[in-house]
Amino acid sequence: MFVSKKENKSFVCSECGFKSVKWLGRCPECGMWDTFILEKEEEKRPDAIKPLSVDEIKLDNFFRIKFFDNSLNRIFGGGLVKGSLVLLAGNPGAGKSTLSLKIIEKLPDDINVLYFSSEESFQQIKMRTDRVLKNKNFKIISSNFFEDLVNDENLLNSVDLIIIDSIQMVGSERIPTIAGSPTTVKYIMGELIRIAKKKNISVIIIGHITKDGSVAGPKTLEHLVDVILYLDTLQNENLRILKSNKNRFGSTDEMAIFKMDEGGLTSIENIDKLNLSDSDRVGRAISCTVEGSMPIALEIESLIFYSKYGVPQRVPTGINIRRMQMLVGICEKYLGVGFGNMDIFINVSNGISIKDPQIDLPVIVSMVSSFKNKIISKESAFIGEVGLTGDLRASGNLDLRIKHLENIGIKKVYIPDVEKIKTKVEVVRIKNIKQIKEIL
Template sequence: MKKENSMYICKECGYKSVKWLGKCPNCGEWGSLEIEEEKDINVGNKKITKQIFSEEEINKKIISFNEIEMEDNFRYKTRVKEFDRILGGGLVQGEVILLTGNPGIGKSTLLLQMANEYTRYGEVFYISGEESLAQIKNRGERLGIKNNKLFLISETNIDKIYEYVAIKKPKVVIVDSIQTLFSENSESTAGAPTQIREATLKIVDVAKKNNICFFIVGHITKDGKVAGPKMLEHMVDAVFNFEGEEGLFYRILRSEKNRFGSTNEIAIFSMEEDGLKEIQNSSEYFISERNEKNIGSIIVPVLEGTKVFLLEIQTLITEGNPIGIPKRVVQGFDRNRIQILMAIGEKRMGINLGNKDVFVNIPGGLSIKDPSADLGVLISLLSVYKNVEISQKIAAIGELGLRGEIRKVFFIDKRLRELEKLGFKGVYVPESNRKEIEKKQYNLKLIYLKNLDEFLERI
């Protein structure tokens, strides 16, 4: 029976209700509301829920902003610059990071390499609930790791892990994986939402109290989401996703949440026999060897977080089935955006694609979300449609409006510097960026465009 002064709380999202509900109105989970007693005290004629502390305890908890001291070594850095960059400049003391990815993608390999790097600052614990210590040692030897400050622990009881970490106080702890941990305070099995929530709460608690950094490995479902309650992603400081596809020997580390750095950052690593290697010049890596002039291919500088990547846009137009629905095959670009750009091209540039099959591809496996690639897509389509070659030393920057206008693009200087660095000769840029561009000098031929009509006049 429900006791007085108690609430039903959703174990998935924390939603509170005064009565039991079969389905949580907030997150939509079934059977997730559990009873939790609360202590009430009277204030005037109202009842409020409150935890009572002594004045001494309150004074310890409430600290003046100016009294808080920070250590000089606030961030831990490695010799892997791309990894430090995606963290926001290094690993912040007390930070808790969730690393997700498909099975076998290389999460454990990456973290074991980083664990070896962080031993420069002190002891590092690698806690595994999935592999034996001998298996981890075998991988470490393959990576060339020999380190007396790196300690391996095989444990799945979060209460014991809490004690180990609180007593020994290592600088960095790696937990592989959160789905294998369990607490004796919960009757559910390891991997259940309540167990994941309980384990993460303890990890965050010991991390913040002792300024210990944690990397937590999290499995993902077939839908690509983190297995467990959505609350897990809110509890940690950063969420990184490790991506890769079969047949490709590189891996992408993507920042989806970061309290101490930029989101939507990506870092590229190549999978080698002796571990993962960073690719610093990623733009050159993704640009394939091309002829001096090509039909239907152009380079666009797109922004991912704070870094510029030069990616190639390839298009192909073929005759479709006259009695069938024309194909629109898109890889690495938003399909709905392609439909809009095709409509703009038909209206403003005379590209009639109504009964033709259209194929758009971004080689290399990366996806473009930056709207500054719009102009490049239409130039590529026009090149194929009119069978006109495009110089591979010319790039395009510009977001398109429905009226055919070429809109202003942000961070234009970073994009132009990246093109300049890789030896490009010219670039189409929006006229609205002219004032910003003319303040600096570039070793590029800058072709300013207000709209698509001006582009058609130049070709």
């Protein structure tokens, strides 16, 4: 009787390199848990790479893949860099998979795409593709095993972009642990980096996020990728905001706005129409912020009334609560407004979250307007950071902000007392917040 020889396998700890003939949950050498992976056969080491000086490195015209969409080009820093790894994260239902199809739709026709899905079957992807995409053909793999993606060398040599949906559901035959475990994710990410850099393939990885808003999985996942994008739902449930949290090849302050409908996601280049109302109102002030290179006009709304509770409420939406409390104190100190026993609610239009200190002035104006029941003209706008002494300070992009406000029909702009600015709108310069009393 013929008895087949048992295949020799060994497992190695990914932390310390300790080897074992069988898989172990805990490494006896370093004490780490869930770190054993199946040892690879030794590969022939390539010839040593010679160092190059910066002047010797040439960038050809195709180093970035340009999209037929200004919003996507802006958020990626001018286009998708070849050989880069992009992490796209967001809440369930935000539209991550739909956005990945929009990315495919806006690519040039000569870019070959491989869509690797660990969550949907071939038929499910086909149904979604027929609804969202028009006249776009690309290759699809539906599997939960990483080896189905990387074992076909000819396939990898024929693609320019790989989209993985999603990384937390991809396992490996070499890793005995479940898909999404730290060891599995680290191994897969290491292999993806090697493939992307060696074959100059761009990789977009879709990831889940936890309850606190961070990316699920080991922190290593965020460190290894080149770009991190977050997709979120705005107050208007049909709107999605895509923000760059990390970008080695561009600005991290960029953002893009999309509208979700039956046909997928549509870029919105002019969000000002959605942010601004068309009438004069109490408790409303218009301003302009800048996200990366994109100026955005927005409304700051305030609602102030006597509190019916023992402790007055301070509820901001879109701005930091500590910043709001500081501005409340400035109003009481320098404008003589008593907010002590009043509830204060502040809202940024469409639920956009703003960290820009240049919206201090419009926040104060909207609060005082609501308190005094004073109407603010829809043709006036306010820009400026307010210090604890009540003095106003200006930062960069003031020219860009005023130019954008001029383009949307603003007639008067209140700004800090800075150098002369060329503009057709009426400019009112303010040195100290006390001058606001003349307006209100």
